[in-house]
Amino acid sequence: xxxxxxxxHIIIHGVGLIGGSVAAAVKRRWPACRVTGVGRNPERLQxxxxxxxxxxxCTTLREASVDSLAIVVVCLPVDHISEAVIEAAEVTPxxxxxxxxxxxxxxxxxxxxxxxxxxxxxxxxxxxxxSEKNGFEYADPELFAGRPCxxxxxxxxxxxxxxxxxFWQSLGASISVLGCEEHDxxxxxxxxxxxxxxxxxxxxxxxxxxxxxxxxxxxxxxxxSGDAQLWHQILCSNRTQLLNAISKAEAGLKQxxxxxxDGDHDTVVAILEQAAELRRxx
Amino acid sequence: xxxxxxxxHIIIHGVGLIGGSVAAAVKRRWPACRVTGVGRNPERLQxxxxxxxxxxxCTTLREASVDSLAIVVVCLPVDHISEAVIEAAEVTPxxxxxxxxxxxxxxxxxxxxxxxxxxxxxxxxxxxxxSEKNGFEYADPELFAGRPCxxxxxxxxxxxxxxxxxFWQSLGASISVLGCEEHDxxxxxxxxxxxxxxxxxxxxxxxxxxxxxxxxxxxxxxxxSGDAQLWHQILCSNRTQLLNAISKAEAGLKQxxxxxxDGDHDTVVAILEQAAELRRxx
Numbered sequence: 001x002x003x004x005x006x007x008x009h010i011i012i013h014g015v016g017l018i019g020g021s022v023a024a025a026v027k028r029r030w031p032a033c034r035v036t037g038v039g040r041n042p043e044r045l046q047x048x049x050x051x052x053x054x055x056x057x058c059t060t061l062r063e064a065s066v067d068s069l070a071i072v073v074v075c076l077p078v079d080h081i082s083e084a085v086i087e088a089a090e091v092t093p094x095x096x097x098x099x100x101x102x103x104x105x106x107x108x109x110x111x112x113x114x115x116x117x118x119x120x121x122x123x124x125x126x127x128x129x130x131s132e133k134n135g136f137e138y139a140d141p142e143l144f145a146g147r148p149c150x151x152x153x154x155x156x157x158x159x160x161x162x163x164x165x166x167f168w169q170s171l172g173a174s175i176s177v178l179g180c181e182e183h184d185x186x187x188x189x190x191x192x193x194x195x196x197x198x199x200x201x202x203x204x205x206x207x208x209x210x211x212x213x214x215x216x217x218x219x220x221x222x223x224x225s226g227d228a229q230l231w232h233q234i235l236c237s238n239r240t241q242l243l244n245a246i247s248k249a250e251a252g253l254k255q256x257x258x259x260x261x262d263g264d265h266d267t268v269v270a271i272l273e274q275a276a277e278l279r280r281x282x
Numbered sequence: 283x284x285x286x287x288x289x290x291h292i293i294i295h296g297v298g299l300i301g302g303s304v305a306a307a308v309k310r311r312w313p314a315c316r317v318t319g320v321g322r323n324p325e326r327l328q329x330x331x332x333x334x335x336x337x338x339x340c341t342t343l344r345e346a347s348v349d350s351l352a353i354v355v356v357c358l359p360v361d362h363i364s365e366a367v368i369e370a371a372e373v374t375p376x377x378x379x380x381x382x383x384x385x386x387x388x389x390x391x392x393x394x395x396x397x398x399x400x401x402x403x404x405x406x407x408x409x410x411x412x413s414e415k416n417g418f419e420y421a422d423p424e425l426f427a428g429r430p431c432x433x434x435x436x437x438x439x440x441x442x443x444x445x446x447x448x449f450w451q452s453l454g455a456s457i458s459v460l461g462c463e464e465h466d467x468x469x470x471x472x473x474x475x476x477x478x479x480x481x482x483x484x485x486x487x488x489x490x491x492x493x494x495x496x497x498x499x500x501x502x503x504x505x506x507s508g509d510a511q512l513w514h515q516i517l518c519s520n521r522t523q524l525l526n527a528i529s530k531a532e533a534g535l536k537q538x539x540x541x542x543x544d545g546d547h548d549t550v551v552a553i554l555e556q557a558a559e560l561r562r563x564x
Contacts, residue, residue, distance in 0.1 A: 128494060128495070128496045129496065129497075130496060130497070130498075131497070147496075148493060148494055150494070176493075176494070186491050186494050187494065189486050189487050189491060190487055190491060190492070190494045190495040190496070190499050191495070191496055191498055191499060193483060193486060194483050194498050194499045194502040194503070195498060196535070196538060197479045197480075197482070197483045197502065198479075198498075198502050198557070198561075199538070199553060199554055199557035199558075200479075200531050200534035200535055200538065200557075201475060201476050201479045201531065202557040202560050202561050203534050203553065203556060203557050203560070204471050204475060204527060204530045204531055204534060205471050205472055205560070207560065207563065209468050209471060209472060210472070210560065210563060210564065211430060211458075212410060212430055212432070212458070212468050212469065212472045213410070213472040213473070213564065214410045214411065214412060214429075214472070214473055215411075215412070215413070216412075216473055216476050216477060216480075216504075216505040217472050217473060217476045218564060219501045219502070219504045219505060220476040220479065220480050220501070220502050220503075220504070220505060221476070221502075221557075221561050222498075222501045222502070222561075223498040223501060223502060224554075224557045224558060224561045225558050225561040225562050226558065227558070228551055228554035228555040228557075228558050229551065231554050232547065232550050232551045232554055235542060235550065235554075236542065236545075236547065236550065239542050239543070242542065243539055243542060243543060245486060246535055246538075246539045246542075247539075248486045249482050249483065249486055249535065250532065250535055250536075252482035252485050252486060253478070253482055253528055253531065253532055253535075254532075256478060256481070256482065256528070257525055257528045257529075260517060260518065260521050260524065260525060260528075261521070261525060263518075265514065265518065268514050268517065268518065269510055269511065269514045271481060271485065272481055272506075272510035272513050272514055272517075273510040274485060275480070275481035275482075275484040275485050275503075275506045275510075276481075276506060276507050276508065276509070276510050278484050278485070278487070278489065278492065279480075279484050279503050279504075279506045279507040280507050281489065281492060282492065282495065282500060
């Protein structure tokens with residue numbers, strides 16, 4: 001096993017905002033580490049190499065020469081991750097750790113369970129960092145610094161799990177280990193629900209009315225400008241937990257509107273104060 | 283009538299974030315204009331004077347010597363505005379314009395209708411600018427610059443209405459004239475609903491889960507950290523329109539959750555894309 005925090009070869013499958021930021025973070029911390037990009041589009045990969053993010057690239061992992069203790073980081077949209085993990089397990093040496101950066105975890109873990117080889121060395125991760133922007137042009141070597149990163153429980157064993165934790169930690173992230181289901185339940189509330197609420201809030205306003213928005217609306221709905229296809233995949237991949245989260249929000253709206261309708265000022269103030277207090281802890 | 287954009291005396295009743303920013307904006311544009319603060323707390327007013335926002339201050343408008351063509355700007359919380367407008371109409375010369383900065387308009391207009399003197403020279407305004415911060419310490423002379431400001435239809439006549447529009451415009455705001463009900467209907471959607479959605483989103487997350495939030499949650503819920511008492515007043519003062527807005531959001535959530543539950547991917551994508559497109563126009 002390589003020393004924690006010292007890397008020879010990192011392979012990034014999917015060089016967008018997150019993949020590009022992993023590359024930039026690795027390059028800043030270990031300039032001698034070889035960073036290989038894998039993707040569909042040679043022009044984009046070439047551009048990422050020119051930008052200094054990659055040492056080399058290929059359009060399928062099968063073509064790459066892979067160091068025996070490399071780490072493969074799959075940074076694809078969530079519904080392409082399982083397939084890429086299974087492929088990586090087939091074509092790389094058995095000591096190679098495979099991790100990802102997907103924002104849902106249970107459906108990916110379920111997806112790779114068909115492959116014993118993948119299950120034996122995949123450790124899922126979700127660095128909770130990002131932007132409504134897309135593309136490696138927005139890559140940030142400090143994107144993960146000081147941010148939470150969930151590393152999920154796996155069937156890969158303690159050595160791979162520790163290597164995975166060390167890897168994300170060494171990019172500056174603060175690690176929490178959670179089960180896949182627990183991750184998805186929490187993220188439904190802390191990430192997927194806010195996206196849904198932002199989209200619905202935006203949809204309530206007509207194009208003619210939108211000139212009357214203030215900073216509150218701007219902040220509240222910023223995430224809604226994110227890529228619709230990507231978010232569709234995320235929301236659908238975490239459907240059960242998200243539907244529970246939406247029910248919770250619906251119950252909250254019902255409670256607040258009932259209190260407003262009934263002139264129950266104490267309840268309205270209590271809800272607003274509880275929210276304000278919790279929000280101020282951030 | 284004074285020339286538009288040239289002012290001798292501005293009286294600000296309520297020297298908090300908004301009142302302080304009006305003072306700062308006036309002082310930056312017309313250093314010779316006298317700015318008088320009115321409020322309950324002598325220490326706070328004294329501090330605002332020391333900070334250079336006020337030339338003088340008093341604890342009731344009755345005590346102030348008021349220029350015959352002054353403008354009184356009531357920057358109190360929404361449920362104290364009508365009373366302050368009526369008092370201002372009683373104790374200031376008949377040429378004095380009275381305006382406000384309240385974020386609801388119909389309930390204030392209804393509140394002043396009991397006074398013919400107030401109705402004859404009150405023109406309501408709502409500069410759509412602010413912050414989740416409170417207090418004149420956060421006053422910003424450019425808070426209104428480039429921001430929308432609604433000036434409402436009134437019973438005060440064209441001269442007072444034009445003076446009011448000129449005043450807010452001269453602080454940098456972009457003026458729209460709307461009826462009070464139309465203002466409240468739109469702001470329920472563009473401001474009050476986002477606050478409710480942010481508070482409800484925050485309330486869905488437990489203190490233990492809040493460490494797993496990303497920038498999306500932070501942006502989406504920022505307004506929820508605002509002063510609960512102030513927001514309670516705003517929401518209750520615009521109850522009817524806000525309840526309509528909440529119903530609209532509930533219908534949106536229901537549509538989205540039904541599409542997620544049914545695996546109706548086209549509808550999920552269509553909702554997210556429509557929201558993203560509208561949001562990107564900002």
